[in-house]
Amino acid sequence: MRVVITQSMLFPWVGLLEQIRLADVVVHYDDVQFSKGSYVNRIQLKMPAGRSWMTVPLAQLSLGQVIDEVKVDQQRPWQSDHRTLLQKSLGSAANYSDAAAVLDSVYKNAASEIGPLARASLMASLRYFGLDQDRKFLHVDELGIPGSSSDRVLAVVKAVGGTEYITGHGAKNYLDHEGFERAGVSVGYIDYALKPYPQLHGDFTPYVSCLDLIANMGRRGEDCICSRTIEWREFLGRSA
Numbered sequence: 001m002r003v004v005i006t007q008s009m010l011f012p013w014v015g016l017l018e019q020i021r022l023a024d025v026v027v028h029y030d031d032v033q034f035s036k037g038s039y040v041n042r043i044q045l046k047m048p049a050g051r052s053w054m055t056v057p058l059a060q061l062s063l064g065q066v067i068d069e070v071k072v073d074q075q076r077p078w079q080s081d082h083r084t085l086l087q088k089s090l091g092s093a094a095n096y097s098d099a100a101a102v103l104d105s106v107y108k109n110a111a112s113e114i115g116p117l118a119r120a121s122l123m124a125s126l127r128y129f130g131l132d133q134d135r136k137f138l139h140v141d142e143l144g145i146p147g148s149s150s151d152r153v154l155a156v157v158k159a160v161g162g163t164e165y166i167t168g169h170g171a172k173n174y175l176d177h178e179g180f181e182r183a184g185v186s187v188g189y190i191d192y193a194l195k196p197y198p199q200l201h202g203d204f205t206p207y208v209s210c211l212d213l214i215a216n217m218g219r220r221g222e223d224c225i226c227s228r229t230i231e232w233r234e235f236l237g238r239s240a
Contacts (some may be wrong), residue, residue, distance in 0.1 A: 002052060002188075005029050005092040005140070005153055008069060008118035009039040010056060011103070011125060015192050018227035019168065021131055022190070025042055025160045028139045030115040032148075037225035040067055041114050042211035043209040045089040046201040049120040054085050054209065068115035080106045086211065092198060099211040125210045131224045136160075150176040157185055164188055166229055172228045172239060175234045188229030 004023040008030055011015060020026055034040065040053035053091050057073035070080075086103060090096050106124050111117040126132040138160065145155045153175070164186045167175070172189070180187050195203045197217050213221040230238075 001025060001160070001162045002164045003027065003160055004166050004168055005101060005156055006168075007032065007040060008043055008115060008122050009036070010054070010118050011121045011211050012039065012043065014210050014213055014225060015168070015190070015194075015206070015227075016122070017125065017129065017131060017210055017225045018192060019166055019190050020126060020135070021224075021225050022166050022227065022229065025138065025162065027143075027156055027160065028157075030061045030117055030119065032066055034061070034065050034067045034070050036061070037129075040118050040151045043071075044207065045085055046199060046208055047089050047204070048201055048214060050084065051205075051208065052089075055133050056117065057136055058114060066115075067118075068113055070114045071115055072110070072112055074112065078227055079110065082107070085184070090200065090212065090215035093215035098116075098128070098218055102166065102214060103163055103211065109215050125214075128214060129219065129225060131225070132196035150179065150233040151206050154180055154183055154185065158183060166190060169235075172236060175232075177236075182231045187232040189232060191225070191228050191230045193227045193233075195226060197221065197224050 001024050002022055003025045004019045006028045006029055008028055041058060042053050044051045045054050057076045058080050059071040061070060061072040086100060090099055100123050106120045107237045138155060143156060143159050145152060145159060163183060166188050168190055177187050199216055214222060
């Protein structure tokens with residue numbers, strides 16, 4: 001049973017979709033502290049003059065708030081601003097109307113907190129490519145598991161019956177790999193494919209919203225959501 005645990009991200013880059021494609025169970029990890037500058041409330045788009053941030057403004061953000069508690073600033077016209085940005089970025093792409101429809105499906109009933117809003121954007125992106133099928137999605141709150149860092153992640157994986165934990169590269173800084181092995185859980189780091197596809201506005205970059213993939217490739221973009229994992233020892237060896 002392959003498990004991915006992730007903080008939700010606003011219309012995330014393709015790398016997160018790659019992780020989820022490999023999972024049997026996905027746990028939304030949105031009861032942890034919000035980090036300013038994270039990708040929970042912002043993502044990049046390619047523009048004619050370079051990349052630009054598409055950011056959901058936040059209201060009354062205070063130190064220590066968890067993701068699901070952080071309010072969206074509803075006093076600003078951020079939905080219309082995002083539609084304008086998307087049109088400027090991708091309006092001439094062959095499948096722009098698909099990308100706009102995915103964005104509008106989320107924004108027409110936008111949640112008032114960033115956690116639910118980011119989750120809705122992730123799930124809408126997954127549905128477009130059929131990646132919401134054949135896997136289970138949970139919120140970590142449903143499991144009632146306290147703690148933090150590596151110990152909590154392992155407990156979550158075990159609670160959902162996981163035998164393999166698939167993670168992004170940042171986990172190398174805190175994960176107790178040997179502890180996972182002692183508990184009977186293997187650790188695989190995602191080996192991002194970063195597969196190029198035709199893009200507007202200059203050289204290819206994978207580090208933009210998946211809305212870019214939708215607009216440029218349509219549902220054929222699923223072919224670009226391809227990846228594998230590498231065992232943690234090999235990954236750490238590469239990183240050394």
